[in-house]
Amino acid sequence: xxxxxxxxxxxxxxxxxxxxxxxxxxxxxxxxxxxxxxxxxxxxxxxxxxxxxxxxxxxxxxxxxxxxxxxxxxxxxxxxxxxxxxxxxxxxxxxxxxxxxxxxxxxxxxxxxxxxxxxxxxxxxxxxxxxxxxxxxxxxxxxxxxxxxxxxxxxxxxxxxxxxxxxxxxxxxxxxxxxxxxxxxxxxxxxxxxxxxxxxxxxxxxxxxxxxxxxxxxxxxxxxxxxxxxxxxxxxxxxxxxxxxxxxxxxxxxxxxxxxxxxxxxxxxxxxxxxxxxxxxxxxxxxxxxxxxxxxxxxxxxxxxxxxxxxxxxxxxxxxxxxxxxxxxxxxxxxxxxxxx
Numbered sequence: 001x002x003x004x005x006x007x008x009x010x011x012x013x014x015x016x017x018x019x020x021x022x023x024x025x026x027x028x029x030x031x032x033x034x035x036x037x038x039x040x041x042x043x044x045x046x047x048x049x050x051x052x053x054x055x056x057x058x059x060x061x062x063x064x065x066x067x068x069x070x071x072x073x074x075x076x077x078x079x080x081x082x083x084x085x086x087x088x089x090x091x092x093x094x095x096x097x098x099x100x101x102x103x104x105x106x107x108x109x110x111x112x113x114x115x116x117x118x119x120x121x122x123x124x125x126x127x128x129x130x131x132x133x134x135x136x137x138x139x140x141x142x143x144x145x146x147x148x149x150x151x152x153x154x155x156x157x158x159x160x161x162x163x164x165x166x167x168x169x170x171x172x173x174x175x176x177x178x179x180x181x182x183x184x185x186x187x188x189x190x191x192x193x194x195x196x197x198x199x200x201x202x203x204x205x206x207x208x209x210x211x212x213x214x215x216x217x218x219x220x221x222x223x224x225x226x227x228x229x230x231x232x233x234x235x236x237x238x239x240x241x242x243x244x245x246x247x248x249x250x251x252x253x254x255x256x257x258x259x260x261x262x263x264x265x266x267x268x269x270x271x272x273x274x275x276x277x278x279x280x281x282x283x284x285x286x287x288x289x290x291x292x293x294x295x296x297x298x299x300x301x302x303x304x305x306x307x308x309x310x311x312x313x314x315x316x317x318x319x320x321x322x323x324x325x326x327x328x329x330x331x332x333x334x335x336x337x338x339x340x341x
Contacts, residue, residue, distance in 0.1 A: 003069045004034040004338070007061045007077075007084065008041035010050040015221065017259035018100055022074050024154045025098065028327035029072065029334070037061035037071070058084060067092035070338065075099045075119075085121045096337045098126040098148070106252045116140040123341040126333045128257035129278035135255055144340040148333045149282055153262040153324045157226035159269075164232050170196045170302050173231030173269065175220070176260060179204035182249075184240040185295065190214035192242075194299030199231050226266050232310075233289065233302070234264025234271045236279070242295035244274065253277045265321050270313040272298065288316045 006029050011019045026041065038057030045053055058080045065071060071088050075081065075097045088095050097119060103109040110118075116139050119125055124144045127133050133145045164171065178200055180187055190198050190211030198214040205216050220228065236258055239250025255278045264271050271289035273280050283289045290301050305313075323329065 002338075003066070004029065004032075004072060004334075005037040005061075005065060005069050006034055006072045006074070007038040007057055008036045009038065009057050010042045010045050010053040012050065013044055017263075020153075020222065021100060021151050021259050024152055024327070025074060025330055027154060028152065028330045031327070032331065032334075034072070037064045037069075054080070062087050065091055065093055069093045070096060070341065072096045072098060072334065073122075076101055076103055082118060082121075085118070089121070094123040094341045095121070096124045096126065096334070096341065097122045098333075099128065099132070102132075102255075105255070106249060112139050119143070124337040126337055129255060130281070131278040132255040144337075146333050146336045146340070148257065149329050150257050150279070150320075150324070151259050151262045152327045152330045153259070153266045154327065155223055155226050155266055155325060157223055157266070159229055159267050160227055170233065171199050171231045172196050172233050172235050172272065172298070172302075173199045173201070173229060173264070173267075174235045174237070175201040175222075175225060175229070175263065177204055178202040178206075178216075180206050180209055183238070185237060185242045186214075187211065188242050189295050189298070192296075192299070196299060196302055201225060201229070222263055225263070229267040229269070231267070231269055234261070234267060234269040236261045236264070236271055236273045236277070237295065244276070244294060257282075262324055265317055266324055268314070268317060268321065270310070270317055272301075286316055286320055288313055288320055 006026060008026055011023065014020055014023060038061045039053065042053050065088065071093050073084065073095060077084065085095060102115060104112045104115040119141055120143055122143050124146060126146045126148050127136065128148055130147060133147055136145065174186060177183060178186065187209045190213050200214055200216045201220050203219050238253050253274065254276055257279055261271055261279055271283060273283050273289065273291055275291045275293050280291045284291055292298060292301050
């Protein structure tokens with residue numbers, strides 16, 4: 001009988017999107033009967049102990065994995081990925097890789113050729129969006145591909161923050177890194193005249209540069225943000241420009257499903273995304289927000305939304321949020337991948 005396996009590890013912390021997404025997927029897999037082939041997951045052991053724990057988990061998996069198992073790997077798995085793939089192949093396992101980040105794209109830690117060679121060792125791959133699927137195929141991926149659509153977000157929280165009333169100025173929320181160097185667009189947007197107010201959550205804000213249309217709420221852990229976030233729309237935007245996705249991260253958004261988008265949906269908010277982003281088709285198809293060509297269109301796009309249209313978007317957000325909190329998209333993608341191998 002086929003057994004689905006995964007390998008857990010030590011995580012430095014669970015405060016960033018990558019670790020939250022990976023641990024959520026481990027939980028979803030285990031709820032469906034998948035077994036951890038490594039050691040029990042740990043958090044925050046420090047650099048040396050954490051390295052030893054993850055190495056021990058990888059070594060343990062070499063003995064626990066059996067012929068006929070299917071191993072789901074979450075990518076990247078740093079220096080262990082190639083080793084585990086070789087061990088799995090030698091023991092007669094099939095492997096599915098779920099991609100979180102592409103090292104050759106944004107951080108340039110690998111060449112495209114190196115990354116494609118790695119991914120082609122699998123029997124199936126789960127990717128974020130159709131755009132990511134297309135890019136991988138164009139660059140030489142030959143194995144079956146399944147599209148995740150959006151990352152699930154496990155949390156029992158419900159937003160209890162005060163709701164806007166008729167006539168209130170719409171609030172556009174942005175949560176994350178607020179430094180000028182990483183998200184210059186925030187500072188330009190906060191100085192634009194418009195019938196909206198920005199609500200910022202996060203660290204690194206340069207108060208001397210932020211405009212009068214922004215209110216800073218400080219840092220708020222994601223699980224608490226889901227319950228307390230003040231806003232009417234969640235803004236998913238990256239890079240330096242309000243006009244388009246510029247810079248390495250701005251370009252990368254064409255292909256990825258940002259975990260931030262899942263967070264906003266769990267906050268109960270319609271989202272705002274760039275029309276060239278990988279998630280624009282998902283947002284439009286599910287009618288869960290606004291798709292804009294640039295942030296210069298933001299004021300007019302928000303102003304054109306009627307009360308009935310906003311209520312409909314909110315209702316759709318609640319439907320998608322319920323799926324995210326139940327692990328729906330992960331389960332669907334894994335089931336599809338298992339059928340292909």
